[in-house]
Amino acid sequence: MTQTAVGRIGQLVARTDAPPKVKGEFAYASDLIVPGMLWGHTLRSPHAHARILEIDISEAVSMPGVHAVLTHEDVPGEKRYGLEFADQPVLAIDRVLYYGEPVALVAAEHPEQARRAAARIRVEYEPLEPVADMTRATELPDLHPEKPTRGHGYREDDRPNVVRHMVIRHGDPDAEGDVSVSGVYEIGSQDQAFLGPESGLAVPDGAGGVDIYVATQWLHVDRAQVAPCLGLPLESVRIHLGGVGGAFGGREDLSMQIHGALLALHTNRPVKIVYNREESFTGHVHRHPAHISCEHRATRVGRLVNVRMQILLDGGAYASSSTAVASNAASFAVGPYEVPNALIESTALYTNNPPCGAMRGFGAVQTCFASEAQMDKLAAALGIDPVELRLLNALAPGDVLPTGQKITGSLPIAETIRAAAALEPPAPEPLPRTPIRLPGGAGNTTRGDGVKRGLGFAVGFKNIAYSEGFDDYCAARVRLLADGSAEVHCAAVEVGQGVTGVILQVARTELGIDDVRLAPSQTSTVDSAGSASASRLSWMAAGAVRDACRAALEERERRPGEEVDVERIYRHPRTTPLDPETGQITGERAHVAFAACAMKVVAEVDVELGLTRVVWIGAAQDVGKAINPQQVEGQIEGGTAQGLGLALMEEIQTRDGRITNASFTDYLIPTALDMPPVESVLIEDPEPDAPYGLKGVGEPPTVVSTAAIVSALRAATGRELVRVPVRPDDIVF
Amino acid sequence: MRITVFVNGEERQADCWEGESLLFALREKLGFPGSKNACEQGECGSCSVLLDGTLVCACLVLAVQADGHEVTTVEGLASGEELHPVQQAFVDAGAVQCGFCTPGLVVAAVDLLRRSPDPSDDELREALSGNLCRCTGYAKIFDAVRAASRA
Numbered sequence: 105m106t107q108t109a110v111g112r113i114g115q116l117v118a119r120t121d122a123p124p125k126v127k128g129e130f131a132y133a134s135d136l137i138v139p140g141m142l143w144g145h146t147l148r149s150p151h152a153h154a155r156i157l158e159i160d161i162s163e164a165v166s167m168p169g170v171h172a173v174l175t176h177e178d179v180p181g182e183k184r185y186g187l188e189f190a191d192q193p194v195l196a197i198d199r200v201l202y203y204g205e206p207v208a209l210v211a212a213e214h215p216e217q218a219r220r221a222a223a224r225i226r227v228e229y230e231p232l233e234p235v236a237d238m239t240r241a242t243e244l245p246d247l248h249p250e251k252p253t254r255g256h257g258y259r260e261d262d263r264p265n266v267v268r269h270m271v272i273r274h275g276d277p278d279a280e281g282d283v284s285v286s287g288v289y290e291i292g293s294q295d296q297a298f299l300g301p302e303s304g305l306a307v308p309d310g311a312g313g314v315d316i317y318v319a320t321q322w323l324h325v326d327r328a329q330v331a332p333c334l335g336l337p338l339e340s341v342r343i344h345l346g347g348v349g350g351a352f353g354g355r356e357d358l359s360m361q362i363h364g365a366l367l368a369l370h371t372n373r374p375v376k377i378v379y380n381r382e383e384s385f386t387g388h389v390h391r392h393p394a395h396i397s398c399e400h401r402a403t404r405v406g407r408l409v410n411v412r413m414q415i416l417l418d419g420g421a422y423a424s425s426s427t428a429v430a431s432n433a434a435s436f437a438v439g440p441y442e443v444p445n446a447l448i449e450s451t452a453l454y455t456n457n458p459p460c461g462a463m464r465g466f467g468a469v470q471t472c473f474a475s476e477a478q479m480d481k482l483a484a485a486l487g488i489d490p491v492e493l494r495l496l497n498a499l500a501p502g503d504v505l506p507t508g509q510k511i512t513g514s515l516p517i518a519e520t521i522r523a524a525a526a527l528e529p530p531a532p533e534p535l536p537r538t539p540i541r542l543p544g545g546a547g548n549t550t551r552g553d554g555v556k557r558g559l560g561f562a563v564g565f566k567n568i569a570y571s572e573g574f575d576d577y578c579a580a581r582v583r584l585l586a587d588g589s590a591e592v593h594c595a596a597v598e599v600g601q602g603v604t605g606v607i608l609q610v611a612r613t614e615l616g617i618d619d620v621r622l623a624p625s626q627t628s629t630v631d632s633a634g635s636a637s638a639s640r641l642s643w644m645a646a647g648a649v650r651d652a653c654r655a656a657l658e659e660r661e662r663r664p665g666e667e668v669d670v671e672r673i674y675r676h677p678r679t680t681p682l683d684p685e686t687g688q689i690t691g692e693r694a695h696v697a698f699a700a701c702a703m704k705v706v707a708e709v710d711v712e713l714g715l716t717r718v719v720w721i722g723a724a725q726d727v728g729k730a731i732n733p734q735q736v737e738g739q740i741e742g743g744t745a746q747g748l749g750l751a752l753m754e755e756i757q758t759r760d761g762r763i764t765n766a767s768f769t770d771y772l773i774p775t776a777l778d779m780p781p782v783e784s785v786l787i788e789d790p791e792p793d794a795p796y797g798l799k800g801v802g803e804p805p806t807v808v809s810t811a812a813i814v815s816a817l818r819a820a821t822g823r824e825l826v827r828v829p830v831r832p833d834d835i836v837f
Numbered sequence: 838m839r840i841t842v843f844v845n846g847e848e849r850q851a852d853c854w855e856g857e858s859l860l861f862a863l864r865e866k867l868g869f870p871g872s873k874n875a876c877e878q879g880e881c882g883s884c885s886v887l888l889d890g891t892l893v894c895a896c897l898v899l900a901v902q903a904d905g906h907e908v909t910t911v912e913g914l915a916s917g918e919e920l921h922p923v924q925q926a927f928v929d930a931g932a933v934q935c936g937f938c939t940p941g942l943v944v945a946a947v948d949l950l951r952r953s954p955d956p957s958d959d960e961l962r963e964a965l966s967g968n969l970c971r972c973t974g975y976a977k978i979f980d981a982v983r984a985a986s987r988a
Contacts, residue, residue: 123924
């Protein structure tokens with residue numbers, strides 16, 4: 105769909121995709137229908153760890169309506185793929201390593217026929233003991249003895265099941281303080297729970313190639329993984345963006361892309377695959393569950409002296425982006441504070457639990473929860489106001505991070521903290537009151553006798569864009585047409601975050617015209633945009649579109665009256681890897697830039713029933729420059745909601761590696777009754793290296809809100825609350 | 838079996854297997870993909886439609902149960918290019934991000950405002966609590982419904 109926008113940078117601009125979305129006319133990947141289309145279905149492993157002895161498809165292939173039943177033997181090219189390391193089979197070969205791992209595929213006339221045929225595929229498994237406990241993973245049999253992540257510049261670590269082990273040594277890791285506080289924290293596994301399930305349509309082109317219309321986060325990296333498995337050159341695989349119903353990291357890894365293409369090429373018919381909700385829970389990676397031990401040492405007046413943290417992250421069965429998550433968790437472990445000494449150890453592990461990878465906040469969520477709990481604990485131990493303690497230690501430009509990187513760009517931590525702290529929470533509501541305003545809502549049958557109110561605070565930060573030497577770039581192509589209009593091509597993926605609006609605002613601003621259209625995102629008309637992740641895409645796409653627009657105007661000056669068609673690639677300033685032994689920078693910076701958010705939270709807890717209610721959240725966010733203030737607020741409100749979910753209700757539960765709550769009946773996400781009003785303040789301190797000074801805004805609120813909400817629950821209950829999601833039992837018993 | 842459903846005022850027919858939901862029939866057979874398939878077990882409200890004027894999850898209604906009945910989907914709310922006031926308010930308030938929940942929320946909000954033209958905040962939250970949104974944190978959705986109630 106071609107899109108047109110009104111409005112320029114900094115203006116409140118209505119989204120161009122909003123009218124078709126409110127009318128039900130926007131085509132999501134699951135809405136695609138073409139004549140002659142078949143339905144694909146994936147048979148998945150019922151075991152978290154098992155050997156496959158035999159797969160018998162003979163009965164399934166003769167079922168009504170069935171056109172194909174495929175196993176690993178039908179994968180014509182590479183048998184394995186992966187976002188960063190090709191360690192994951194397209195279809196299980198001789199073993200399965202997680203519950204829900206794809207084993208076989210069916211294409212049939214009707215989705216129910218496909219499901220029923222899949223149920224008739226006979227797979228003989230020999231169940232094996234799962235590696236289910238990350239804290240014991242290095243003592244258990246190695247699930248990946250081939251060590252797929254070795255040789256990529258990480259620290260050598262031969263222990264079984266280590267995906268990446270990294271250590272940051274900063275200053276004197278043995279430095280003592282006047283006071284010390286310790287804690288052990290646990291973070292449950294969170295699901296992205298985007299509402300639009302994994303979906304796509306694969307259409308054979310009749311010449312051996314395939315077009316895949318899919319909901320994804322990065323078109324070109326999908327192609328780079330799909331084509332080798334199909335045994336096809338890149339140009340024979342064209343990935344087109346199908347409408348995306350939310351992503352939050354969960355669409356970085358492949359879902360149906362290779363599977364759909366295999367079925368389509370095998371049957372020579374278009375094949376559509378749509379996961380149901382249960383399948384979606386097994387069909388994408390999750391947020392890493394974490395186990396974090398911390399010790400914070402400080403002077404009597406509250407200056408941090410030394411932070412020591414050990415972080416374990418359960419990566420599940422395959423690597424996905426665990427190496428980068430481990431690094432991010434370590435890089436942001438201390439929080440936005442200046443500390444002269446630190447010893448941070450971060451280890452991502454293979455287990456037979458559901459695979460984990462990218463989710464909004466990417467490692468920084470887990471460590472922010474732990475380190476902000478520690479800051480509250482330290483404030484209590486010292487008798488210092490928690491906000492004052494944070495201000496006393498706040499990072500500022502010129503300060504040095506534990507990785508040795510000096511802050512050179514924008515990072516207004518103190519201003520952000522002050523702005524959030526200055527927000528005035530609402531007065532306590534009298535009791536008794538309407539039950540839906542009690543903790544637990546209408547389910548609370550008391551008169552509010554056990555309700556306590558608490559005020560919490562937290563601040564956090566994370567990197568923007570890809571780090572550690574990754575060649576992070578974005579392409580844009582601009583055509584100036586004879587009729588005076590312009591057409592922009594960019595493979596940037598609209599996942600709901602509003603990047604299409606940013607692209608159009610930039611193009612209109614740079615070209616000085618209103619008539620600008622954005623062409624559909626696909627791999628064949630423009631180079632890669634990189635991923636819709638790491639809070640990077642507004643920055644990167646704005647840079648690429650700006651550069652392409654300026655080049656197009658120059659070209660037009662050289663050749664007046666002619667049509668212009670130019671493509672430009674934008675790169676942010678180069679980053680370099682961290683030293684594998686010390687975790688110290690090997691160049692000027694390992695992260696290109698940072699963004700922060702601070703939150704003040706009022707929560708009520710019924711301490712007798714263990715029920716909670718978040719009453720109000722005040723947020724201040726360091727946004728660089730708000731390109732579209734309404735959309736920035738939307739990111740803050742939505743990002744805060746996801747952190748609230750992790751704080752209070754969201755956890756993928758497993759038993760021996762099997763997910764036991766793969767539905768919205770059993771995995772709860774915040775509803776309209778759970779979300780408090782979020783009052784937000786935008787701190788505009790332009791990022792010098794970014795186009796227009798903008799910073800990505802998607803992740804910081806999610807990084808912080810879990811920590812801030814639990815801080816308020818602690819204030820209300822006096823409990824330590826070291827684990828999220830906080831359960832009623834944690835409050836009552 | 839062959840069913841006849843009056844969708845947004847038009848008579849439509851489709852051959853349905855008895856196990857198919859109204860949602861599947863609307864999306865895949867009757868040409869109304871606006872109602873969304875997010876959970877298909879009545880938890881998320883993305884498939885909210887009006888069945889003879891009553892708000893239902895289309896995933897929990899069998900297609901054959903709708904035989905001979907009237908269904909209003911999100912596609913039936915606008916008058917040509919002119920959006921329904923609730924739809925316009927969603928656009929103006931920034932209540933749409935990925936938009937997958939939007940059709941269900943729009944239908945639920947239309948239903949709410951029909952029953953209660955000027956809902957209190959508590960009423961609003963309760964009425965929309967059966968519609969999950971993962972992107973917005975609901976704030977701008979509340980803004981939109983409040984604006985539509987004043988329109």
